[in-house]
Amino acid sequence: xxxxxxxxxxxxxxxxxxxxxxxxxxxxxxxxxxxxxxxxxxxxxxxxxxxxxxxxxxxxxxxxxxxxxxxxxxxxxxxxxxxxxxxxxxxxxxxxxxxxxxxxxxxxxxxxxxxxxxxxxxxxxxxxxxxxxxxxxxxxxxxxxxxxxxxxxxxxxxxxxxxxxxxxxxxxxxxxxxxxxxxxxxxxxxxxxxxxxxxxxxxxxxxxxxxxxxxxxxxxxxxxxxxxxxxxxxxxxxxxxxxxxxxxxxxxxxxxxxxxxxxxxxxxxxxxxxxxxxxxxxxxxxxxxxxxxxxxxxxxxxxxxxxxxxxxxxxxxxxxxxxxxxxxxxxxxxxxxxxxxxxxxxxxxxxxxxxxxxxxxxxxxxxxxxxxxxxxxxxxxxxxxxxxxxxxxxxxxxxxxx
Numbered sequence: 001x002x003x004x005x006x007x008x009x010x011x012x013x014x015x016x017x018x019x020x021x022x023x024x025x026x027x028x029x030x031x032x033x034x035x036x037x038x039x040x041x042x043x044x045x046x047x048x049x050x051x052x053x054x055x056x057x058x059x060x061x062x063x064x065x066x067x068x069x070x071x072x073x074x075x076x077x078x079x080x081x082x083x084x085x086x087x088x089x090x091x092x093x094x095x096x097x098x099x100x101x102x103x104x105x106x107x108x109x110x111x112x113x114x115x116x117x118x119x120x121x122x123x124x125x126x127x128x129x130x131x132x133x134x135x136x137x138x139x140x141x142x143x144x145x146x147x148x149x150x151x152x153x154x155x156x157x158x159x160x161x162x163x164x165x166x167x168x169x170x171x172x173x174x175x176x177x178x179x180x181x182x183x184x185x186x187x188x189x190x191x192x193x194x195x196x197x198x199x200x201x202x203x204x205x206x207x208x209x210x211x212x213x214x215x216x217x218x219x220x221x222x223x224x225x226x227x228x229x230x231x232x233x234x235x236x237x238x239x240x241x242x243x244x245x246x247x248x249x250x251x252x253x254x255x256x257x258x259x260x261x262x263x264x265x266x267x268x269x270x271x272x273x274x275x276x277x278x279x280x281x282x283x284x285x286x287x288x289x290x291x292x293x294x295x296x297x298x299x300x301x302x303x304x305x306x307x308x309x310x311x312x313x314x315x316x317x318x319x320x321x322x323x324x325x326x327x328x329x330x331x332x333x334x335x336x337x338x339x340x341x342x343x344x345x346x347x348x349x350x351x352x353x354x355x356x357x358x359x360x361x362x363x364x365x366x367x368x369x370x371x372x373x374x375x376x377x378x379x380x381x382x383x384x385x386x387x388x389x390x391x392x393x394x395x396x397x398x399x400x401x402x
Contacts, residue, residue: 005400007352008262008314009362010272016246018307020300023204024243029211031097032083036212038101039082044216045069052331054374057354061373063225064327064347065217066337068381073129075291075343075380076213076237081130083209084191084202085138089114105138114140120188122146122179124172124290125154125383131191132163143188145179147172151290151384171285172233173296193236195300203300207240214244217375225375227368228254229346230309232267233294235301237379242308254375255367257311259346261287265314266297267305272312278302288317288387288397291342291380311366315349317341321397323348327378328392340388343378350374 022028036042046066054062067076086100093113095104104110118141121131128144135142144158144165158165168175176194183190195203228245230238238258246253260268263286269279281295305312323344327337339347353363368374382388390396 004262005316005318007316007319007349007359007362008268009365010268010312011310011365012271012274012312014310015307018243018303020204020303021243021247021307023208024211024240024304025247026215026244028208029215029244032079032209033212033215035083035086035097035100036079036209038103039071040102041071044220045213047217047220048335048337050330050334052334053326056331057351058370059354059368059372059374060370061225062350063217063221063373063375064337065213065375065377066339067213067343067377067379068338071133073126073133074383075126075129076210076377077126078130078133079212080193080206080209081127081191082134084205085119085131085134087205088189088191088202102137111139114138117141118143118186118188119191120179120183120186121191122172122175124150124293125158126291126380127193128163128165129154129158129161132158132161132165135163136161143182145175145182147175147293151387153384153386171283172294193298194234194294194296195236195298197299200300203236203298207236207300210237210240211244213377214241214248218245218248221375223373224249224252225254225373227257227366227372228375229257229259229350230377231292231342231345231379232258232260232301232305233264233292234296234298235267235305236298238267238309239298239301239304241377243304246308253308255311256309257313257366258305258309259313259315259349261289261292261320261345262314262316263287264289264293264295266295267302268312268314270297270302271305288391289320289342289345290384291340292345313349315345318397318399319348319352320345321348321391322352322399324388324391326351337378338381339378340380340383341391343380346376347378350376
């Protein structure tokens, strides 16, 4: 197997503290969920107990949180976008988030004050769809910019919500910069979960919105997981959830491992360098995991991951494809999980560690054994159906021979 197809892991000692920890506490997550509960159609997404897969692999439990059912958007991102927009509008209207409801924002008297606002963002698809959906529900405008090579289906899903959306000629990180320029030039409001110095309040609110799914998962589990696997793009979702689980479980905090595509592994490279600096990946960021094709770490996200994650993995695309097929063709008795490329990578990674005897040293390094209870988050369903069928039906991106 070539270097390009190898799985790499770096282990580092987590600091246990971060200046932004207060954003991702259990109390903060309850505030976010209280708002989300006011959105029509809200309900917790399924926590799927894959008993058969756990027995087949040889571990105690394997849980997958299936975010394909979130708000009819086929991905978790609407949680962050809706909560952040509510925070932004609450500041403009003088309404604290603890008093904010979706119905209040739709009230004609309130709408008259916000109707001319425009929310601007960059996305591979899921985040932009969440922002477009929130803007559509509230009767305000949105502009969405997507990186070169983005899925046409994802673009059309965003346009169907009334958003002014287009695919650019830039990679993801340059698309973020383009969106920021457009927002500044047009008076729009940039809503991005990528944080940088001077732009951290809005990303922090988006990340806080993500913790609703973590709170749902924690409350649904009968006992704490021993290991949690989180995928990372810029590190916003994984950072928020790492911070939440550290606060929620305290001294019983599970071992947290972060998983990224090897062609866009900026978090892995930052962890591996260990020099206190953020490390980037440039170029095309060519991976099937479009939602994770990000080359520059989020400052808030990395802060939380440095504090609370123990392991960082860089994996090739076939690991995600394998996860999609395993979840989509379950062991008898298990429920099927339709998981997209970015959603399935953590499950594919765990399965490969247990199934591939050559990876036994890595499995031991992560502390995985027969008594492990694993939690993974399937962050998206089949958001690009053509790609999903190509991988699951046709066997694209199969595991290469040794």
